[in-house]
Amino acid sequence: MSGLFGGSSASSAATTTTGDTSKDIEVSQNQLPGDSISDMAFCPTADFLAVASWDKKVWIYEVTNAGAQGKWFFEMAGHVLCVAWSRDGTRVAAGDSTGICSMVDLSKAAPGQVAAQQVAGHVDPNNQAANPAIKCVRWFQNGGRDILATGSWDKSVKFWDLTSPQPLGSLDCGERVYTMDVKDDLLVVGTAERHIHIVNLKEPTKIYKTITSPLKWQTRVVSCFTDATGFAVGSIEGRCAIQYVEDKDTSLNFSFKCHRQQDPAARDIAKVYSVNAISFHPIHGTFSTAGSDGTFHFWDKDAKHRLKGYPEVGGSITATCFSRDGNIFAYAISYDWSKGYSHNTPQYPIKLKLHPILGDECKPRPGSKKR
CATH class of the missing domain: 2.130.10.10 (YVTN repeat-like/Quinoprotein amine dehydrogenase)
Known part of the structure; x- marks a missing residue:
């Protein structure tokens, strides 16, 4: 599945799934870190x-x-x-x-x-x-x-x-480690050159399986499913992949476009942004993506559906996480180095925000199941 969940373009999906950030709480400036x-x-x-x-x-x-x-x-x-x-x-x-x-x-x-x-x-x-x-x-x-x-x-x-x-x-990963995540006995390591190592933590110094990322460009983030059966991958090309660990589940693997903006001057051209963070909801198993375009989205991987997409927040989102009960989604706005050192100016915003999860924002679609 190469298109956006819920529609073939960002604009068509956003008309029915636009989320609300008006109740998000911002941590006061005097409480914030002094850099990204x-x-x-x-x-x-x-x-x-x-x-x-x-x-x-x-x-x-x-x-x-x-x-x-x-x-x-x-x-x-x-x-x-x-x-x-x-x-x-x-x-x-x-x-x-x-x-x-x-x-x-x-x-x-x-x-x-x-x-x-x-x-x-x-x-x-x-x-x-x-x-x-x-x-x-x-x-x-x-x-x-x-x-x-x-x-x-x-x-x-x-x-x-x-x-x-x-x-x-020690585990020899062959290339620089860029990202990794753990859930139960599953360790997933994303490295340079798009290698992804899958490790069973009962034998942590052995690689269970190595794959090449299904995404064509540099891996930015990996995040394990809540049931440890697989993981999500985000890359610098505005794309996310859903991957299962075992070969018997490969029919469930897919990728989709996200964090892209249509160029108003050219309908066939989209600006592509890095996917910087992916977080799984601890209760529902749905997940978020957040990127350099300053937006975050909630998704249901099993229904292949976007639950909510949120307005641009005023700067790149560099990190995200859900609270232990899934009632709060925290996201950080700061420079993500995607445009090099010269663009990290003192004027670039540094913010930390807390988004309350209300209603069905992160709940799977009714009847959602793996397929």
Whole structure:
């Protein structure tokens, strides 16, 4: 399926599925990071939101019906590129541009600045002054233990149990790691050159399967289904793919266009934008896409239908996530580097917004089922 869900063009679909952002709550400017937001994640056990920023800090907010209030923050050596919560919701780990992964334990932390502990790292043995960045970090459990996975531009994913400065093991990914996600025993790693590695976390140092992305251009994001049977892929070409892990389900695989704008001067030309973030709703299994065009959309993959598309928000959306109960959709507006260093001006907006999920916004279509 190559067209947009719900119609052959953005305009035809938007007439009946346009969403409302008028009730979205914006975090106050004096509570925001000082540079672009690269990643964020909701706590799985409480209403806290962790935000990673290029200002070399991780900001952690307490989210209420009234909005979000800064509660903790910690500093890192480099620009923070990724952040993740432990399954019990007490610890936050983050990776930065200097190859360091640091962690804080918030279970007994007083509000304010928290001292971070380095728990993992990727080192260039030939040039330790230029260690490879950690682009992705995720937690999972193996044998009842919490394990931290760090994906780096050194072309590896390393696994850590936080008791030793040495990793438990390493996964050779062949190319720079750009994105990865975990759900239950499924690890999906997207690298440069459009490789996608699928790993069974019962054997984390072995690649179960490698595929080439069904999308023709660079992979930007991968995100696992809530039932761990597959994953979504987003690329810089304004396209998303739905992929199942097992060969028996390949008939369910498809891709579709998104985050494109019709050129008003030429009907046969569309402006194409990067898909920067994909998040799955924890209850309904539907998902969001968000992109450089400054829009986000909710989709039902099983019905191959767009549920809602939302108006442009005033800048690129760089990160998104759903709260643990799926009642809040958080999205970050900031520069996404798609046009290079020179376009990252002080005037570019940095915003953090909370969208309340109302009514059937994220519910699957009635009678929706895999086909």
